[in-house]
Amino acid sequence: MSIADSTRGNGPVSNESEPEADSAVNPLRLRRTGALAASSLERQPVFIEADELFRTIYTRAGVGYPSEVLAICSALAGEGKTTVAVGIAVTVAQDFPEQRVVLVETDFQRPVLADDFGVAASPGLIDCILGGDSIQVAIRPTYLENLHIVPVGQLEAGRGRALRTAAMAGVIDLLRQTYDHVVLDVPPMLANSDAALLTDLADGVIVVVRAGVTPMSVVTKAVEQLDEQKVRGYVLNGARSAVPRWMRRLVGSA
Amino acid sequence: MIGKILEAFFRHKLLLLLPPILIPAVIGPLALFTAPSYFESFAGAWVDQPAYINAPNDFSPWVLPSQTQSGKLSELMRTDGFLMDVARRTSLAPLVNSPAGQTRIRDIFDRGLILATNGSHSVILRFRASTPQLAYQGAQAVLDAFQERLASNQVDQAQIGINFYSSQINDAQAQAAKNSAALRAYLDSTQGAGSTYGTDPTTGQAASSLDPRLSDLRTQATLSQAQLEKARSSLDAARLASAAALEGAALGFQVIDPPQMPLAPVRDLKKSLIYPIAGLVAGLGLSIAVLVLLVASDRTARTDADLLSMGRVLGIVPQLKVKRVPRTLRPAATRRAIGFVAGSALPSPAGAQK
Numbered sequence: 001m002s003i004a005d006s007t008r009g010n011g012p013v014s015n016e017s018e019p020e021a022d023s024a025v026n027p028l029r030l031r032r033t034g035a036l037a038a039s040s041l042e043r044q045p046v047f048i049e050a051d052e053l054f055r056t057i058y059t060r061a062g063v064g065y066p067s068e069v070l071a072i073c074s075a076l077a078g079e080g081k082t083t084v085a086v087g088i089a090v091t092v093a094q095d096f097p098e099q100r101v102v103l104v105e106t107d108f109q110r111p112v113l114a115d116d117f118g119v120a121a122s123p124g125l126i127d128c129i130l131g132g133d134s135i136q137v138a139i140r141p142t143y144l145e146n147l148h149i150v151p152v153g154q155l156e157a158g159r160g161r162a163l164r165t166a167a168m169a170g171v172i173d174l175l176r177q178t179y180d181h182v183v184l185d186v187p188p189m190l191a192n193s194d195a196a197l198l199t200d201l202a203d204g205v206i207v208v209v210r211a212g213v214t215p216m217s218v219v220t221k222a223v224e225q226l227d228e229q230k231v232r233g234y235v236l237n238g239a240r241s242a243v244p245r246w247m248r249r250l251v252g253s254a
Numbered sequence: 255m256i257g258k259i260l261e262a263f264f265r266h267k268l269l270l271l272l273p274p275i276l277i278p279a280v281i282g283p284l285a286l287f288t289a290p291s292y293f294e295s296f297a298g299a300w301v302d303q304p305a306y307i308n309a310p311n312d313f314s315p316w317v318l319p320s321q322t323q324s325g326k327l328s329e330l331m332r333t334d335g336f337l338m339d340v341a342r343r344t345s346l347a348p349l350v351n352s353p354a355g356q357t358r359i360r361d362i363f364d365r366g367l368i369l370a371t372n373g374s375h376s377v378i379l380r381f382r383a384s385t386p387q388l389a390y391q392g393a394q395a396v397l398d399a400f401q402e403r404l405a406s407n408q409v410d411q412a413q414i415g416i417n418f419y420s421s422q423i424n425d426a427q428a429q430a431a432k433n434s435a436a437l438r439a440y441l442d443s444t445q446g447a448g449s450t451y452g453t454d455p456t457t458g459q460a461a462s463s464l465d466p467r468l469s470d471l472r473t474q475a476t477l478s479q480a481q482l483e484k485a486r487s488s489l490d491a492a493r494l495a496s497a498a499a500l501e502g503a504a505l506g507f508q509v510i511d512p513p514q515m516p517l518a519p520v521r522d523l524k525k526s527l528i529y530p531i532a533g534l535v536a537g538l539g540l541s542i543a544v545l546v547l548l549v550a551s552d553r554t555a556r557t558d559a560d561l562l563s564m565g566r567v568l569g570i571v572p573q574l575k576v577k578r579v580p581r582t583l584r585p586a587a588t589r590r591a592i593g594f595v596a597g598s599a600l601p602s603p604a605g606a607q608k
Contacts, residue, residue, distance in 0.1 A: 057569035083589040116590050215553045233566035240573035242264035
């Protein structure tokens with residue numbers, strides 16, 4: 001039995017309602033990547049208990065209030081904020097079937113959600129903001145009935161200003177009215193000045209820090225741009241100890 | 255702190271283990287193959303304490319004869335006179351006449367000559383040189399020069415003793431002759447009393463008791479005669495001791511194993527081992543320095559404790575080991591895999607079975 005066919009009570013979205021996959025998405029690569037990842041990860045406890053892990057994260061972050069916008073940010077690119085955003089959105093959607101969750105991708109420099117979920121990348125968030133279309137056209141269903149995603153859309157010149165427009169705030173307000181939980185995948189704080197504006201639109205911010213990669217001074221610099229009251233906490237991503245287990249037992253906490 | 259050090263060590267174990275492995279691995283064979291070869295000649299001698307004429311054995315009972323003779327030879331080798339005497343007996347003789355040559359000779363013998371004691375009476379001499387002839391000549395020359403020096407010392411000391419006791423005899427003889435002449439002159443002056451006193455001890459004693467002058471002269475003559483006899487016996491004893499010492503000198507330094515001409519060069523591999531060991535120590539030092547630098551320069555957050563100073567840590571997402579996936583696709587693979595399991599929200603990858 002496939003993973004998607006697991007008995008969670010959330011059937012896949014019908015093909016009719018799912019837009020055609022973008023030609024840029026390579027189905028072969030997607031299948032290969034997903035299959036290999038699943039087969040190589042499935043024996044790792046953290047993979048099996050991923051839902052529990054993200055449940056702990058969103059519980060500690062105080063997620064659960066209605067119409068809440070939660071921004072997931074990081075100081076630099078590649079720290080795992082999209083992974084954490086996907087994990088939180090999926091887990092919240094699964095844990096609260098009666099509540100609607102939307103995951104909004106705002107990092108137009110590294111769009112991945114459409115590819116990951118196997119949906120059309122366009123029209124996306126940017127297209128709606130700049131083109132004046134309704135945000136409804138950018139919302140994509142997923143295999144979870146109460147979870148939707150909004151891909152950022154096709155990358156074109158001049159889109160960097162889109163996130164600064166009043167239309168962006170309007171989109172967030174609209175999503176806040178439509179969904180119980182809005183999860184924003186925010187661009188890197190130090191790489192994109194729009195990120196700070198997006199976090200201002202959110203009710204809470206979770207900062208993702210890549211273990212062993214991001215210097216603390218950089219994290220501090222990024223956090224200084226955030227509203228201190230909105231920071232719910234930090235998620236350490238990619239933590240791995242190179243010390244053998246027997247050695248850690250020997251020295252205790254090492 | 256120890257946790258950070260261990261973390262840095264195991265994270266960079268290849269980098270840190272490389273210097274202590276690579277440096278000795280490179281230096282070791284180089285040191286072994288480039289170790290200079292030389293020729294070495296051995297000699298063994300059976301030694302005893304030096305025998306001095308009529309001198310009490312003032313050597314410490316705790317110092318072994320081999321130590322005494324070895325020390326003596328070592329001290330002599332540090333003198334220019336003895337060293338040049340040794341060099342003159344070898345093919346280095348032409349170098350003796352120039353200061354630069356003497357310096358070279360000293361360098362050769364300082365580096366080449368090794369003296370070692372082997373027990374209480376055995377001294378081992380080793381001489382290393384660049385040629386087998388020089389090795390043999392050097393060892394032989396040291397032995398010959400030292401034996402000659404020992405014999406010469408004994409002869410000199412014996413001669414001094416004999417000369418001393420001979421001069422004492424001469425003095426005693428002169429004194430005895432003078433006293434006898436004085437006694438005879440006094441007896442002649444007393445006319446006849448001398449014959450009476452001289453032939454009859456009883457009457458002579460009686461006469462002496464009657465004549466204090468005569469008694470004094472007679473006593474002096476007797477004393478000088480006794481001194482003469484004592485000096486003669488001392489001279490005899492000195493001659494005897496001299497002969498014995500000369501014999502003893504030969505016995506005090508006997509060459510048991512004469513030096514041989516070395517046939518094959520040797521390499522001091524033990525000495526060459528110091529270079530790999532030094533390389534190992536240097537490599538370890540380098541690794542420790544690198545480790546300290548790595549720990550000190552690591553400003554990243556690796557554990558939740560590092561983030562606690564900034565705020566609340568909501569959770570730790572461990573790094574997943576994604577295998578059989580190209581490196582560039584691993585973040586996407588991890589993200590998708592988490593999405594699958596967290597809520598089956600993502601489409602099923604074909605062929606993936608749970």
